[in-house]
Amino acid sequence: MIESLISIAFCVSTALTVLILLLPSQYEPEQAKSPAGSKDSPKPKTAVQILVLGDIGRSPRMQYHALSIAKQGGDVVIIGYKESEPHPEILSHPNISIVPLRPHPAFLQTSNKLLFTIYGPLKVLFQVACLWKCLAYSTKAPKWLLVQNPPSIPTLAIASLVCFLRQSKLVIDWHNFGYSILALKLGQRHPLVKLSAWYERVFCRSASAHFCVTDAMKSVLKQEFDVKASILPLHDRPANHFSPILDPTARTNFLETLPETSTVRSALLQGTLRVLVSSTSWTADEDFSVLIDALVRYSELATTTHNDLPEILAIITGKGPQKEMYMDQIATLEKSGKLQKVTIRTAWLSVHDYARLLASSSLGVSLHTSSSGVDLPMKVVDMFGAGLPVVGWDRFRAWPELVTEGVNGLGFGSSVQLAEHLLELFGDNDKLECLRRGAQKESCRRWDDEWNPIAGTLFELT
Numbered sequence: 406m407i408e409s410l411i412s413i414a415f416c417v418s419t420a421l422t423v424l425i426l427l428l429p430s431q432y433e434p435e436q437a438k439s440p441a442g443s444k445d446s447p448k449p450k451t452a453v454q455i456l457v458l459g460d461i462g463r464s465p466r467m468q469y470h471a472l473s474i475a476k477q478g479g480d481v482v483i484i485g486y487k488e489s490e491p492h493p494e495i496l497s498h499p500n501i502s503i504v505p506l507r508p509h510p511a512f513l514q515t516s517n518k519l520l521f522t523i524y525g526p527l528k529v530l531f532q533v534a535c536l537w538k539c540l541a542y543s544t545k546a547p548k549w550l551l552v553q554n555p556p557s558i559p560t561l562a563i564a565s566l567v568c569f570l571r572q573s574k575l576v577i578d579w580h581n582f583g584y585s586i587l588a589l590k591l592g593q594r595h596p597l598v599k600l601s602a603w604y605e606r607v608f609c610r611s612a613s614a615h616f617c618v619t620d621a622m623k624s625v626l627k628q629e630f631d632v633k634a635s636i637l638p639l640h641d642r643p644a645n646h647f648s649p650i651l652d653p654t655a656r657t658n659f660l661e662t663l664p665e666t667s668t669v670r671s672a673l674l675q676g677t678l679r680v681l682v683s684s685t686s687w688t689a690d691e692d693f694s695v696l697i698d699a700l701v702r703y704s705e706l707a708t709t710t711h712n713d714l715p716e717i718l719a720i721i722t723g724k725g726p727q728k729e730m731y732m733d734q735i736a737t738l739e740k741s742g743k744l745q746k747v748t749i750r751t752a753w754l755s756v757h758d759y760a761r762l763l764a765s766s767s768l769g770v771s772l773h774t775s776s777s778g779v780d781l782p783m784k785v786v787d788m789f790g791a792g793l794p795v796v797g798w799d800r801f802r803a804w805p806e807l808v809t810e811g812v813n814g815l816g817f818g819s820s821v822q823l824a825e826h827l828l829e830l831f832g833d834n835d836k837l838e839c840l841r842r843g844a845q846k847e848s849c850r851r852w853d854d855e856w857n858p859i860a861g862t863l864f865e866l867t
Contacts (some may be wrong), residue, residue, distance in 0.1 A: 431497030457485030477866035561608035642788020656765035687725025698820035763791035771797030794840035813843035
């Protein structure tokens with residue numbers, strides 16, 4: 406009997422010893438290194454990890470966070486998937502390093518609802534293992550862990566546990582709600598959507614502070630999520646590489662260099678072409694058929710009752726799952742002759758060429774419909790940064806926080822309304838230029854001006 410108790414005690418103590426040895430290291434504040442008694446001690450670097458459970462290169466807001474922290478002297482580690490090239494300043498800044506996450510196996514990606522309920526949990530388990538290894542062991546314990554949300558699963562749970570064990574402070578940057586995006590795929594009443602909503606509400610409460618992209622989102626977090634920690638609205642603003650091109654000739658000269666304009670170069674040089682640009686992720690929360698239908702209607706009117714309307718070149722940037730489906734639709738419409746005065750091209754541009762495209766175009770289009778009603782499209786912020794007026798889907802609560810109707814943009818709620826805006830603006834250049842002046846005025850509001858007094862103060866960098 407005594408021998409059995411001794412054996413059990415030995416096993417328990419061994420297990421506890423192994424567990425303690427396997428625990429991740431905790432955050433230790435760095436002390437300023439300076440001669441004793443010195444009054445001008447250098448301020449120790451604030452260590453911040455930024456977690457993006459997505460492509461770092463396609464997460465502009467999180468890249469802007471990293472650059473702002475680094476410029477203020479913080480030490481930044483970005484953790485995420487490295488599928489496309491991040492901003493050049495991210496790659497060159499000495500205070501920023503990237504720790505790439507291992508991508509999940511390709512067979513776990515599916516758009517089939519039935520297979521999603523099977524593959525989804527397997528994908529989550531794979532991500533749990535990768536995140537745990539990376540956050541708990543592959544990186545030094547930071548003072549702050551800034552997490553992009555969504556995706557919420559498994560990010561919030563793993564981040565909460567890691568911060569507890571490493572004595573780091575968790576900050577959640579709310580771009581939208583994970584459960585509302587999942588509902589686009591499975592429906593509002595699906596059990597997984599309800600579970601996701603519960604999960605998001607529970608684990609978000611472990612954060613020390615929250616950023617969110619709109620005042621409307623702050624209200625939801627406070628009232629419906631019952632968040633007690635500080636909620637700091639941090640509106641998106643453009644980075645410095647988005648800036649207006651004031652000279653019309655310079656705009657034309659840049660557009661001439663793009664291969665996408667080769668078939669309409671004559672109209673471009675004659676001034677009878679309007680360039681419309683839209684950035685899309687080709688997903689369910691951006692119904693691209695709205696723009697296609699509007700362009701078909703514009704083409705029909707431009708070739709019948711409104712012959713004086715200019716040609717349109719629509720340049721669509723971005724990558725995503727529904728791209729091929731829509732490109733097949735466009736090819737069919739072109740063959741049938743329904744896009745006679747409209748040319749549609751897709752493009753994938755460098756960061757700086759994309760910024761110059763926005764600054765050189767006539768009008769920007771946002772098809773973002775908002776699964777929650779309280780988030781806003783970053784693409785519109787970038788368009789304003791480049792001085793580009795915008796027409797966008799306005800049937801959600803937060804839209805007025807971004808666009809001032811009739812001053813820097815116009816809202817629409819259907820393809821018919823969008824077509825009417827195209828007719829109005831491209832048929833009357835004075836109205837278009839009025840909106841451009843409003844967008845150029847909006848371009849003066851910059852990311853650092855918004856970030857420094859809010860996030861900079863929280864991270865004790867300013």
